Amino acid sequence: MDLPPTLLAITTFVLHKVGVGSRRAVAARLADEAGLSLWQFAVLATLADSGPAAQREIGGRLGLDPSDMVRLMDELIGAGLAERDRDPADRRRYRVSLTPAGRDALERGRALVERVERETLAPLTADERERLHELITKIFR
Amino acid sequence: MDLPPTLLAITTFVLHKVGVGSRRAVAARLADEAGLSLWQFAVLATLADSGPAAQREIGGRLGLDPSDMVRLMDELIGAGLAERDRDPADRRRYRVSLTPAGRDALERGRALVERVERETLAPLTADERERLHELITKIFR
DNA sequence: AAAAATAGTGGGTGACTACCAATTATTGGT
């Protein structure tokens, strides 16, 4: 794959290529070393970061459709990584929380992601990696 | 969409988000202001950058499956942006080249892409934009 | 001359993404 200069000159083009590539790498590693999908990992991270919440709230945070969220939660519950109880204050909602196994899975996932991250960003020095994160974060509203 | 810190801390995660978002923006603008798909634009750019070539070579350069390349070429030919003649030296191959209309479309596309690029990267100064391009290119082997 | 390789073509798949509509249970507002 020997991309033409015109395309290589487009920052967003290269950005997309790198983004998709690294996402794929992360997803693959996560899948076969932790049995987690990217979304599953994202939900676990959300739960750990902001505590137990209703499905809709987690989905909202991640920009995930409620219906897709249901299916995702089914997987997590099935794998014993999360549990849902009805919120006693509003019995329409669930109160989804991490199980200890979920916490473990998240930590394993975190370590894996970090490793892939290091590999992907290997061509950069530590300073450059930090700078990149800074710049890309600025763009990401 | 209020992503959890754990995810925001992952450079490749944000990279992917930004990449997909900007790709979408470029594709949309290209589609409704130049009637070009992203791949069509990419092929035009390839042709302009490295001259007439066989379909397989263009596809190879772009990492595109030969069968998908065929369909893409059909579109370009249909729109009068490219033409293909059999390579007299090897009549299995085509010799695909840009038409004047193709050249025009490419230039219009280029301008549009540049505009979206500026909008997307607006949060960055000119220096930062250049730095970002440098860093991201380093990663993209 | 026969066999292997290559370019293009057509038809198709599986995964993934991002939706949407309808339904049920429950709640809050009036």
Added chain:
DNA sequence: ACCAATAATTGGTAGTCACCCACTATTTTT
């Protein structure tokens, strides 16, 4: 008590993406 809104659920759809296989025409290799 009634109505509108909300949470979760089920069962879809449409688009894109990255492939793969079988086939024809042509060229290269043996």
